[in-house]
Amino acid sequence: xxxxxxxxxxxxxxxxxxxxxxxxxxxxxxxxxxxxxxxxxxxxxxxxxxxxxxxxxxxxxxxxxxxxxxxxxxxxxxxxxxxxxxxxxxxxxxxxxxxxxxxxxxxxxxxxxxxxxxxxxxxxxxxxxxxxxxxxxxxxxxxxxxxxxxxxxxxxxxxxxxxxxxxxxxxxxxxxxxxxxxxxxxxxxxxxxxxxxxxxxxxxxxxxxxxxxxxxxxxxxxxxxxxxxxxxxxxxxxxxxxxxxxxxxxxxxxxxxxxxxxxxxxxxxxxxxxxxxxxxxxxxxxxxxxxx
Amino acid sequence: xxxxxxxxxxxxxxxxxxxxxxxxxxxxxxxxxxxxxxxxxxxxxxxxxxxxxxxxxxxxxxxxxxxxxxxxxxxxxxxxxxxxxxxxxxxxxxxxxxxxxxxxxxxxxxxxxxxxxxxxxxxxxxxxxxxxxxxxxxxxxxxxxxxxxxxxxxxxxxxxxxxxxxxxxxxxxxxxxxxxxxxxxxxxxxxxxxxxxxxxxxxxxxxxxxxxxxxxxxxxxxxxxxxxxxxxxxxxxxxxxxxxxxxxxxxxx
Numbered sequence: 001x002x003x004x005x006x007x008x009x010x011x012x013x014x015x016x017x018x019x020x021x022x023x024x025x026x027x028x029x030x031x032x033x034x035x036x037x038x039x040x041x042x043x044x045x046x047x048x049x050x051x052x053x054x055x056x057x058x059x060x061x062x063x064x065x066x067x068x069x070x071x072x073x074x075x076x077x078x079x080x081x082x083x084x085x086x087x088x089x090x091x092x093x094x095x096x097x098x099x100x101x102x103x104x105x106x107x108x109x110x111x112x113x114x115x116x117x118x119x120x121x122x123x124x125x126x127x128x129x130x131x132x133x134x135x136x137x138x139x140x141x142x143x144x145x146x147x148x149x150x151x152x153x154x155x156x157x158x159x160x161x162x163x164x165x166x167x168x169x170x171x172x173x174x175x176x177x178x179x180x181x182x183x184x185x186x187x188x189x190x191x192x193x194x195x196x197x198x199x200x201x202x203x204x205x206x207x208x209x210x211x212x213x214x215x216x217x218x219x220x221x222x223x224x225x226x227x228x229x230x231x232x233x234x235x236x237x238x239x240x241x242x243x244x245x246x247x248x249x250x251x252x253x254x255x256x257x258x259x260x261x262x263x264x265x266x267x268x269x270x271x272x273x274x275x276x277x278x279x280x281x282x283x284x285x286x287x288x289x290x291x292x
Numbered sequence: 293x294x295x296x297x298x299x300x301x302x303x304x305x306x307x308x309x310x311x312x313x314x315x316x317x318x319x320x321x322x323x324x325x326x327x328x329x330x331x332x333x334x335x336x337x338x339x340x341x342x343x344x345x346x347x348x349x350x351x352x353x354x355x356x357x358x359x360x361x362x363x364x365x366x367x368x369x370x371x372x373x374x375x376x377x378x379x380x381x382x383x384x385x386x387x388x389x390x391x392x393x394x395x396x397x398x399x400x401x402x403x404x405x406x407x408x409x410x411x412x413x414x415x416x417x418x419x420x421x422x423x424x425x426x427x428x429x430x431x432x433x434x435x436x437x438x439x440x441x442x443x444x445x446x447x448x449x450x451x452x453x454x455x456x457x458x459x460x461x462x463x464x465x466x467x468x469x470x471x472x473x474x475x476x477x478x479x480x481x482x483x484x485x486x487x488x489x490x491x492x493x494x495x496x497x498x499x500x501x502x503x504x505x506x507x508x509x510x511x512x513x514x515x516x517x518x519x520x521x522x523x524x525x526x527x528x529x530x531x532x533x534x535x536x537x538x539x540x541x542x543x544x545x
Contacts, residue, residue: 034406145439192372193379193392197402207421211414219414258414270392281393289399 095140174202
């Protein structure tokens, strides 16, 4: 019975029409391609085809397995509370100062600063470790003999007396962290080509220290400071030498403005070490900010 | 100059012309030599320039300013880099020093930063610090005054506590003594030594305790009656007093 075409005739008709066999037309052989196990039942059980292990209890990464964890073991001790917010002042004794002066590492004919002490290379001071400057200590108060204009960040009473006894002058000043980095290595700062910034106010803890005449703060009243000099002289039993009669009066009276970082350089100026130039801006808005 | 000499009509001698020609040749040769030296230099530099580091921006073995003709990397297109070049090399870097000053945006940023904690004047800071000191001292004083007030009454309170303690002790002692009396009575009743835990002993104890309770109740009643009578007497006395006062007031009127 022939209803229409034969199978063979069908096939030959198709062959005339269909495209040529290529790799793109052929599918893969069965059993060579694995099925993707993306469905729920494909995992071959709870162990996912990996078999049963002897220890099936795996603790969380980093846990200490039923022990008291290390950070809970030891109780809190309040003596170290807020240690990261406290300021440190690494010390310089009067003995150390005297040695620096005797060995000509420091120039007495100019005012002595944090920068001068750091330049000697014998004072270790890291602003990144919450060090805020120099702490002048008593050791060597009976040996000290030098007339200097000193600027320091912390000083005790007897250290102040030792310096004033020899006809010198001492002030305590606060520098914020950026100014400390600048003072520590001024060459590095000037190579950046930036303008000198302003010094910031001291924090609330330190305001009383730097505004009182007892400690010769840089924000204190100069009349009160001269009064306190008399008081100290009477307390420690020495005669206060007169500064006005001194030939180095001008050098001893040289003090920094509260917003000034360097002696002789104002904030807002640009200093170039290569050409040895100081540049000052004409822009009034800029000057208004830096001179306020 | 030398060219004019050649055309000079006064130069009759051929030797003079030769000299001028020689000088020209000499000039030309020196110029050629110079040019050759320059070419040699460039070539030697090129041969030494293995890694192209004379013109590169990354390698900076010999510190020298990088001129603006060279192509800049992204980190070199910043203000900061240009300021640094000026700071290191000065005018030789070819950079306008006006960029080194703080811009208006930078000043605004600084002011915003200072507003947080560094905005106050020095006088203001000092006054605030002194105020804080005074407040601390105030609180200290207040606490001290409280303590002084309480210390005045200290002795009284000590005695009160001692009395309370004594009262308790006394009660405890009395209770013990009562107990002992009862036991003695019961022993005397029997006449011979009995263990207190025996049944007969305990029966007698209960009877005696009941008797004592009755006595105590009777005593309490008596005390109550006495107090009541005393109150009545005091009330009558008061009322008589009041009536006397009224009478005196009436008399005065």
